[in-house]
Amino acid sequence: MPPRLLGAVGWSLGAVLAALGAAAFLLLVLTAAKDAALPARNKYGLVFDAGSTHTALYIYRWPADKENGTGIVSQVEACTVSGPGISSYADNPAGAGASLKPCLDKAMKVVPAEQQRETPTYLGATAGMRLLREQNSSKAEQVFAEVAKAIGEYPVEFRGARVLTGNEEGSFGWITVNYLLETLVKVSITGKWTHPPTEDVVGALDLGGASTQITFLPGTTIDDSSTRALLRLYGTNYSIYTHSYLCYGQNQALKRLMASLHQVTTSSLISHPCYPRGYQENITMAELYNSPCVPAPSPPSPAQVLTVVGTGDPVLCSISIQKLFNLSCGANRTCGFNGVYQPPVRGQFFAFSGLYHNLHFLNLTGGQSLSLVNATIWQFCTWEWEKVQNEFPTTNRTQLRDACAASSYALTLLLRGYKFSERTWLRVRFVPQVANVDVGWTLGYMLNLTNMIPSEAPQRVIGLQRSNWIAATVLLAIMLILIFCLLTVTCCQKSSSGYESL
Numbered sequence: 001m002p003p004r005l006l007g008a009v010g011w012s013l014g015a016v017l018a019a020l021g022a023a024a025f026l027l028l029v030l031t032a033a034k035d036a037a038l039p040a041r042n043k044y045g046l047v048f049d050a051g052s053t054h055t056a057l058y059i060y061r062w063p064a065d066k067e068n069g070t071g072i073v074s075q076v077e078a079c080t081v082s083g084p085g086i087s088s089y090a091d092n093p094a095g096a097g098a099s100l101k102p103c104l105d106k107a108m109k110v111v112p113a114e115q116q117r118e119t120p121t122y123l124g125a126t127a128g129m130r131l132l133r134e135q136n137s138s139k140a141e142q143v144f145a146e147v148a149k150a151i152g153e154y155p156v157e158f159r160g161a162r163v164l165t166g167n168e169e170g171s172f173g174w175i176t177v178n179y180l181l182e183t184l185v186k187v188s189i190t191g192k193w194t195h196p197p198t199e200d201v202v203g204a205l206d207l208g209g210a211s212t213q214i215t216f217l218p219g220t221t222i223d224d225s226s227t228r229a230l231l232r233l234y235g236t237n238y239s240i241y242t243h244s245y246l247c248y249g250q251n252q253a254l255k256r257l258m259a260s261l262h263q264v265t266t267s268s269l270i271s272h273p274c275y276p277r278g279y280q281e282n283i284t285m286a287e288l289y290n291s292p293c294v295p296a297p298s299p300p301s302p303a304q305v306l307t308v309v310g311t312g313d314p315v316l317c318s319i320s321i322q323k324l325f326n327l328s329c330g331a332n333r334t335c336g337f338n339g340v341y342q343p344p345v346r347g348q349f350f351a352f353s354g355l356y357h358n359l360h361f362l363n364l365t366g367g368q369s370l371s372l373v374n375a376t377i378w379q380f381c382t383w384e385w386e387k388v389q390n391e392f393p394t395t396n397r398t399q400l401r402d403a404c405a406a407s408s409y410a411l412t413l414l415l416r417g418y419k420f421s422e423r424t425w426l427r428v429r430f431v432p433q434v435a436n437v438d439v440g441w442t443l444g445y446m447l448n449l450t451n452m453i454p455s456e457a458p459q460r461v462i463g464l465q466r467s468n469w470i471a472a473t474v475l476l477a478i479m480l481i482l483i484f485c486l487l488t489v490t491c492c493q494k495s496s497s498g499y500e501s502l
């Protein structure tokens, strides 16, 4: 081949490569510019937790392109609805709807206007509504109709209001905490999905106003299928134990405690060993016996006034609380309480909501030993009402009145009810939040209903876009080097051939 021709071929090859390189470079610059102009788009989700004592709205946010990742959902806001739980609006259902509006208004300020129409919005109700439905299902329907109407007035994608079963409440709480801890699946920085060992999975302990839930991976077969939930998450099957005890939430339990103290007297004077000495209040029979958890005596006398006097007696308080639990296992080999099957507790547990709040009030959520927790509660239960008020001047009366009863109840529930021991006590961590997200069932509920926890581990790795970038950069570098080499070669060839022709 003549040298001149070789030079021409070299030049055209060089030109083609240069054009390719320029195109790749342009593409890269354009992608980079687009990425910079459009920061990873966020998606939002709203979940109302309609509990027995109050309602809260949780606003969650996550990057749209990482939808199925782990630990990427954050909590933007938790709005507490003022007033009581929606089940208290049984005789004024419209009031339940109206009560939600301030929090919905707040959400409309948080979620950008152009995204509101695609923001999935849920309302889940728990034990308070389970009880109302038991009492009068048409009243419960009316309350749901009104809250649905109120949410429907906002430009969100409302996906319904309903009552969660106790098992769902337990399971979703368990999913929430394990999702936040990334104990189900972990994504490394290279985008590789790994399953942490099942020992890393933690149990969930929840205490609400009307019910309490225990959920954990027992590691043995679950003998009673009504307490079993089979979940397939990220390609792994989990057979979890879960049970919800209706009427054993804090408010209902303390009401039942009061009723049992009333039933052992023949007078209208109730001596309350868990109320501080010096505390006194009047309640009516109607107020005390207003719940299906507390069977009314017959004949009923709703207008009768009862006088409750605190005696601040930790021994009697503890005994009275224990009487709320039937500790006989019946036909079951192992049980929780009231004859409900429960395998022995296993592994680490996260305790949240009421369990956290009750013990946190007495500074007992820092991993204190069981004996210190016991001693502190004991001591507090002997305090006079005046001392209690002086020590906690900013805490409201009801919380102060109930602090001894509530913390004693939490301890009895864990030890007698759920069968934690001196040995397993330190495996319970009391937390309000994990990764800045409130722990409860709401996040797990939303993750499930938006399919954000796939049953199979995704094939496509999360870090794909990053690796794209790396590949493009490497490609560009190789191209540039190639072009440079070719240009040098052809240039030298041209000059040498030029000399020849001279």
Ligand SMILES: *[C@@H]1O[C@H](CO)[C@@H](O)[C@H](O)[C@H]1NC(C)=O
Pocket: 064, 065, 066, 067, 068, 451, 454, 455
């Ligand atoms: C997440 O998973 C679901 C179902 O597995 C799928 O339809 C969806 O496209 C995935 N989303 C992303 C962003 O990968």
Ligand SMILES: *[C@@H]1O[C@H](CO)[C@@H](O)[C@H](O)[C@H]1NC(C)=O
Pocket: 135, 136, 137, 138, 139
């Ligand atoms: C349930 O409530 C409705 C009013 O909403 C009332 O008419 C009805 O009698 C109640 N039913 C029962 C069983 O109490």
Ligand SMILES: *[C@@H]1O[C@H](CO)[C@@H](O)[C@H](O)[C@H]1NC(C)=O
Pocket: 326, 327, 328, 329, 330, 331, 338, 339
């Ligand atoms: C306690 O539970 C056992 C077994 O479930 C049952 O047989 C017994 O009647 C219960 N006792 C009371 C006082 O409810």
Ligand SMILES: *[C@@H]1O[C@H](CO)[C@@H](O)[C@H](O)[C@H]1NC(C)=O
Pocket: 361, 362, 363
């Ligand atoms: C808890 O700790 C705080 C600060 O450490 C203290 O002010 C408060 O009095 C403690 N409460 C109790 C009940 O010990």
Ligand SMILES: *[C@@H]1O[C@H](CO)[C@@H](O)[C@H](O)[C@H]1NC(C)=O
Pocket: 168, 171, 172, 229, 231, 448, 449
């Ligand atoms: C989550 O949703 C799936 C259906 O998408 C269902 O099969 C599964 O049981 C749900 N998980 C829980 C804990 O309810």
